[in-house]
Amino acid sequence: MxxxxxxxxxxxxxxxxxxxxxxxxxxxxxxxxxxxxxxxxxxxxxxxxxxxxxxxxxxxxxxxxxxxxxxxxxxxAAKQVRHGLDALRSFHEALLLQGLKPSMHVISHTEQAMPEGLRELFDGAERCLLLERLHYVDEEPIALGRSHLPAALATVVWAEVEHQPIYSVLEHVTGQPVTRADLAIRAQEADKALATALNVKRGAALLVMERTSYFANGHCCDRTTFYIRPERYAFVLSGVFKN
Structure with a gap:
């Protein structure tokens, strides 16, 4: 009508x-x-x-x-995802808490030599697992995560735990929960591989979150770099200010 x-x-x-x-x-x-x-x-x-x-x-x-x-x-327009910086949460959990229906897909997982720049961070370990996963919301790619993890996780059958947060997998394999994470945020242009994976134009601006996670004993257990589409994602920090 x-x-x-x-x-x-x-x-x-x-x-x-x-x-x-x-x-x-x-x-x-x-x-x-x-x-x-x-x-x-x-x-x-x-x-x-x-x-x-x-x-x-x-x-x-x-x-x-x-x-x-x-x-x-x-x-x-899709609702923007808000990632709080004032609590220890996995990337996947941050999506779930907003009532979204996120999903993950493992692109690759390879045991390899520990990159020289990360060897000291992982207490001199010579081997690691490099894991790449795409994160989706509403069937649209929102972020690509590249994780360097302890070599012990190379035995994980990733097809069976594809939709589990890394923190859950780490605790299941090692018996130790993740208790702390440091975050660094910057911007970067999408290269050809990132543009293809995230369905954006080459050279498009991306948010980059670098997360370094630790067990209670102080040992590093995860260095993940997330490449995020900024139009769908925002980082927020809540605080109480006193006069």
């Missing part, structure tokens, strides 16, 4: 359409796929040209409400 808009209003047609679509998005009318009707369908619905529709959708895109996916259409 056509949807009426005010032709003699001081508010432009495209702004009225953008406001109407925003109300419908907030109401959940386009769930579960999140896909909006095509420009042609919206033009017919509101009785306006495709140019007017394009302006309305453009406004929603500029406001971060929708995102255009080339060759697929326009979708309600």
């Amino acid at each position: 056509p949807t009426s808009i005010l032709r003699d209003s001081s508010t432009s047609l495209y702004e009225q359409i953008a406001h109407r679509l925003l109300e419908e998005i907030q109401r959940g009318d386009f769930e579960p796929s999140g896909k909006l009707p095509s420009e042609a369908e919206l033009g017919q619905r509101f009785g306006v040209s495709r140019v007017t529709v394009r302006l309305a959708v453009g406004k929603l895109s500029d406001d971060g409400v929708v995102e255009r996916k080339q060759g697929k259409g326009t979708f309600v």
